[in-house]
Structure formats: C-alpha cells, structure tokens
Amino acid sequence: MDKLLRSNVSRLLKKLSEHAEIYAPTMEDGVCVLSKLVNNYDDWTLDYVRTTNSVKDIFFPQNEEIMRYKNANNDLNIEPPKPFKERVAFGVRPCDAAAMLLLDNVFLEGEFYDSYYKERREKGALITIACEKPDQYCFCTSFHSSPGATEGSDIVLYPADDYFLVVAVTDKGKKLIKANAEIFENATEKSGIVENYKSMKTPIGNNCSPGELNEKLKNEFDNPYWKKIARRCLGCGNCTFVCPTCHCFAVCDVARGCDGKRTRTWDSCKFQDFFLMAGDHNPRPTQVERTRQRFMHKLNYFKEKYDKYQCVGCGRCVEKCPVGVHIADVITHMKEEL
Amino acid sequence: MCSSHNQLVPKVATIKKIAEETSSGDVKTFYVEFDCPKERAEFNNMPGQCAMISVLGVGESMISITSSPTRPDPLEFSIKKMGKVTSALHDFAEGQKIGIRGPYGNNFPADEWIGKDLVFIGGGIGLAPLRSVINYCIDKKESYGSITIIYGSRSPSDLCFKEEIFENWPSVEGVKVHLAVDKIEEGEQWDKSIGFVPQYLEQISPSPDNAIAITCGPPIMIKYVLESLEKLKFKDEQIITTLELKMQCGVGYCGRCNIGDKYVCIDGPVFSYKQIKEMPQEF
C-alpha cells in the first residue's frame, strides 16, 4: 500500500495539471465548492463534509454547449464541440463517486449513449477522500455504502495523521499512481485504518435503507402522504440541482443573427413549466404530482429500470431544503406505513 | 460534416416541398430530404417512429414521421402549429434548411398483425402517425385482412391527407374509409357522416374477431374511443395507441416524458391499451 503525505498533495495536483484540468474543494467566500484549480494548487481544503456542488458538475455540467451552427445564405453548418480535456476530480466523497455510477447507468447504458458525458468520463479520474466526520445529514450507509467505500472511485485516500493511505481501485487509478510514483511513499505500518472507515456509521444510520420499498411503492401512487409533503414544498429546484444523481435537463437554443449555439442546462422536475407541453397541457400540474415524481423516480422508477435506487445518501437535498422535505423521512415513513 | 454519431447533434436536411393540409393553414406537410445520402441511409425509420426536428436558433420538437418506409423519399412530417418550434417551422419556405435526428421510439408492431383485420381510428392531426402504418400495411396488403379506416375532424376543411382519404385509400381492394366531421358550416359541401369519432365508431361497429384497433388523435378523443372499443368487445391487448409528452432529448435522459418507469421517447410512443392500464395514470 502507498501513502501520500498531506504536504505532497499540492505537488501531486500540480503535476497532474500538466495533462489534465484539476478540480478540488476550495473555500470561496466561506462556501466550499468543488472548483477548477488554475495555478492555485495550494488552495485545496479538507475542511468540508460535502462540497456544495457535487462531482456531477465536472462530468455533466450545469451548462454545456451541445453544438454550434452557422446558417448564412441557407448554408447550414452544424458543428459539435471540440474534444474535452482530461480531468481529475480530487477530494470527491465516496457518496459522490457512487453517484457517478448511477449517472453512468443513465448516460451510457441502453440503445443510445451520451457523447459528451462519455467522453468526459473516459477522460476523467476520481480521487476520493474518505469521510472522517460524517454529519447529521449523511446517510450513505442506508444505500450499502460507507464513509470509506470505494465504488465509483479510481483512487481512495484514507486520512491518517499527516498523510493519506492510498488505495488504487481501478486500473486508471493504478496507472495514475505509477506515473507519479515519486510523489507517493510506501506505507509500511499495518493498521485497520481503511477498515475503520469502511465500517464507520453515519449519524442517520441505515434505518432508512429502502430495502424492497420500490415494490411496495408501486401501489402507492395515490398515497395521501405525497399531498402532505408537497404542501410544504416551495417548488424551488434546490434539491434537484444539488443532487449528484439528478440528471434532468433542458435544451436551449441561443441565436445571434445567423450564428447560434444549442446548450443543455440542468432543469428540475420541481419547476412548474418542466412538464408543460405546447398547447398548455401539463401532466403534472401541481407540486403534488411533481413531488411524487421526484421521490417515485428515485425510489421506484429508477430501481425498476436499473435495479438501483437513485440516491446515495449524500445529504445535500436534506441539508439544503428550506422546509425540511427529507428523503430519509419519506423512506422511513413509507416503510412504517406499508 | 457527414459523420457525427453524437445523438444530440442533428443532421442537416432540406425542405423540398410544403403542402397545406387544412384550409385554415394550421397543418402543413413538410417533404424533407437529408443533405447527406449516407445520413439518409442510416436513418432506418419504421412506421410510428418519430424524429427530432430542429429549427436552429429556436429549438427542437419531436414529430412523428408520417411517411411509410415502403415509400422512403422524401421523408414527410405533418405538423400542426402549436408551440414555439412548430410555429417557426410554419414560417419556413421550400428550400430552407432544418435539422433532423432520429428515428426515435418504438414503432407500430405491424409485423405482429399479419393475417389480421385492421381498424384504424384517427382524429384530426392524429392521422399523421397512423398514415405511416396505414400506407405500410396497404403496400403489404396481401399480408393483412381487411383494413377499415375511420377518420374524423372538426370540419371538412380540417381533414388532412385529402387525396389519400378520398381517393387513394378507398380505391384499394379490401380497404374501407369512413369519414365524419363534428359539424359543418352553412354552405359547406359534405356528403359523409356528421358526428364524433367514438359514436361513429360504434355505429360502424367493426368486429373484434381476429382484429387489431389502432387509434390516435386528441387525448379526449382517444379516451372515448378506448371506451367505445371496450363496448365493441375489443380486448386491451387488441388496442394500440400512441402517447405524447414533452420531450427535449428523445433518447431517455432529459427526464420529462416518463410515465412511471417508461419513457415515451424510447419505450413509446406506441403502447397497447393493456400497457397503458398498467401505468400510473399521469399523462
């Protein structure tokens, strides 16, 4: 096993930046965001439970250009974007890394794959840092994960005194370590550090593990509980935007004379115009249907389709919801009721 | 640029011809050809499938392909002026360029209907998706039993595909076309039936024996047609219809068109009544 001294992290990031864009947690006006480092490789921080934005941003950004077009004199030319750069996300949490596997299901499986996402994923590496101190919003253990889980990561760093124990999870991770071998050191001490992280419990614990809830939810489309929680919902898109697994988007054209571009932008099932059709028909006209759609998608539809729940217990939506609409609450309520 | 495999990037196509379907001008048929023959060759559409039509700078809309693959070129799209994209498209002239990507969605399972009698029930612009499979089955008429087409619209001038419903289809042996309109204005010529499609269907009363009923039209019409078909003793699995929801990607990512765990863009738009009954009623 290797180890990486904390004092060597900046050196590693700088070295990696020779071939890749580097993203790492940084403090910005008191807010910890996963942001792109440019020449400021010392700015990474460990002072966060979860970054405000999730790693989804790096592989499926809030905004991206799908293509550009020129249509002068009826000669229409459409151009897809230029190839993306290699990218390394450093300081990802295990829950976020696990969320990437769910996005993989959506964007890479089935008849079609998403070219943009696929290219970024192929050119991307995730260096995860295990969680030393999960907070009261964390419930990854409810989804068969843990503060020390490796699923979805290429490398996991386990914090110890003044260093990280390094576990290479994928071939990509192994290659990355090999290519930068001079920055890593041999870890000789034998200890249960990794196991400790893996067996660590999160405060919410695993009592809100959904189990076979998806089966039961099939018949709960008209459960009055949806109405109850939707009454509280303000209808903002907060929960869906901070979620590392939500992937709904809108496609927008921006025209400037004969030129223009088409972009895609995150969109939210919580917004009133999200399902609105031309002709003003809206199959989910009120917050009741939209709230149900969000939870049913995560706890039933997604599971039916990919055999996984669409939640990793990162706790962002529950931390950020201004009115306490809480997915763990939904799970525990439904488990008790059904 | 003739080779992108990127699903979200449309291919360039030219509008070769535009035909007004209705006298009010709210439905037009666009005859479209791909600029690149290779892209056309890769566009293997089946009856009932859709395509994303782009008006660059305005947006995209999912439109059903109304021409049958048995009559491949040009591709035909009959489009009602409804929202932003379709309105912009209605302002287009012959020779102008649009973007196309697809084909998307499933198709009418016409090959499973071999040997059966077919009853097509359409209303208004709802005949557009049916037209592809009607022409497909007519072109392979020897494989099918009788074909009954029941089609209605608000008024005679709102009937689409007039040449086919009045002349081409009735002249094929074994094909019967029944037309009805909701009402006629004073002075309008109309020697066919007057009334709503569901009642007209019950009046014609096609036999459910060894038959398949395929319906498409405004949601409210579909609702009553389904009731009428049940009255006529059609079983749920003998009834086929299409659904439409808002779509932006067409390939199952954007999260708008789901009904339960089914996405209309990739699992639909064609569903049997049996499948629809098993879905959450949210469309």
Next chain:
Amino acid sequence: MMNMTEKMLEQIRDLFEKKNIKLFIGFEKGFEKFSRIPAFAENYDEAKSMIIDEFETPLLAKYLIRELGEVGAGAVEKSERVGILTRGCDYLSIRRLVVDNIILRENLVIIGIPCNGLIDPKKANKLLGEEAQEITVDEKIVLAKGEIKSREINKEEILLDRCKKCIMSKVEESDILLEENMDDMEVSKDYSAVEEIEKLTTEERYEFWRRQFDRCIRCFACRDACTACNCRKCIFDITEPEMLEKTVATSEQFMFHFIRAFHVAGRCTACGECEKVCPVDIPLGLLNGKFKKDIELLFDVDEAGIPAEIEPLGEFKLDDPVEW
C-alpha cells in the same frame, strides 16, 4: 403554568370547534433533532404535533397565497379562514401580502407569539464541535450537550443570521396574542456590511458580485421563499418570450438577481429568508439591504420595507422633482 405550545393548542382547538378556521399553519418537528418544519392541520387532531420553541423555522406567510388563493385571481372572497402562527417577521410578510392585495386580512386568524430571536442549531454544533443531542435555552444562555462534550453558549452567538437583522420582533395586530413580549428584542439598524461593499471601487464591486452570482445554480429558492415575490406569473417563468435564458451565464445571473432585487425594492421586509434558503450562500441580504438603505436615505423614511398603504416606491407625485 401552561407553556406556549399548550396555549397554542388550546387556541387551535377552540378555533376548530367554533369552525372559525378550515386550516391552521404552524410548525412541527422535522426529521433531524432540531429541525422545525411547516405543518398544516385541517382539524385539531392534526394540529397536536405542532410545537413552539426557539429553534430556526422557515417563514410561513408565503403558503397563504397557495392556501387562500389570490384575491385578484378571482378565487377568493372565500368566507373560509386560515389560522397562522405568527412572529414579527411573519407578521410583516403577511402585511406585505395584504397590502399587495394578494390575500384579505379577514381570511386570516393570526396567533401572535413573542420572539427574541431564533437559534441556529448548526452554529451550536459548530461551537460544540459535535452534533448536539440536547439544547436547552434559558433566556440568554444556551446549554448544548453532545455525546462527549457540553457547553454553555451565549444565545447571541448562535442566533440565526436573519434574526440579527430583525426589524420587527412583535406582532402588532394579532387576533390572538399568546404572550406579550417579555422584553422587546433590541432592533438596531446595522448597515455596516452594506457600507463595506459601498467602499469598494466599481470594479471591485462588480468582481465581488460576479463571484457571488456565478455560484448561483438558479434554483429560484430565493424567489420561491420570498413573500414580496408574489407576482401571479413571475417574469422568469414566462417562456414566450423567454425573458431569462435557461442557460446559466454570468449575464443571465446578473439579470435574474438584479431584476428581482429591483422588483422587491421598497417592498422587501428584510426577513432574510432569501439569504437563508440560498443553497450556495449568496449574500442576498446585502443586495436588498443596499436598496433599503438608499430608500431610507432618499425618501426620508424610518424603516423601508414596513408594508403600508403608501410606500416610497408605490406612489407618484405630480410635482415630483425628477422628470420621468
């Protein structure tokens, strides 16, 4: 002596028994230990879980739009009434809706409660260094106990940010007042943060706000939580013509936040809810505070944002010294 929660429940029972209200809006415990969330009761039994204490709560006034329907939309003139638990900040928001003619005062039964500022449990956790399991409040001293440590904290230190800027700690026209304010919370005008920004050069100011707004994820929580944002159809929800591109670019971010700030200028009740709900901590209070400060100065008003029949930006004078 009955505590405040018991007093409230007694009043709610009475209101439902006399058929005075069809709905009561208050608070109940949320999933986490100290979270207090909006609760809706259509009868007394449903209200039994409601609670009054000193932990952070959201504002309730905005729900009245949905629950009562808007006056102008023709839905109202209902004789049915809604009861609502009200602190000073909520009271201002309710007045905002009444003055804006969104709801009618006679459709409300206001149960007023005193408030000396709410506690932010997150701050308590931070000071304690672990998740508090028990927090007891004794006037100005808070005792926070965790699994390992326990600590006495000045309430002042863990006050909710928006309570520090409170401009109205009492409910002036409640139908039922549960308790008088023991001692009114000190309400002092503090524009020091706004003044800090004013000191910056134009370029520095632009850079400051660009950085803040670039973090915005356009979730619209600020708008959705704001009671002054009560347009029947928000301009940002209109898709044709599209006033705001969905694409999140710096120009669009400025457009959104500035239009909203201008639109609530003079009407913002300084409740601080926008800042509190923002998932990326954009200091929206600074922006609204600047408007508030300027209006107070330019229009010679004491406290901009207190809803009134005639408001600085809500009237015009024929002899206005400035040309239109």
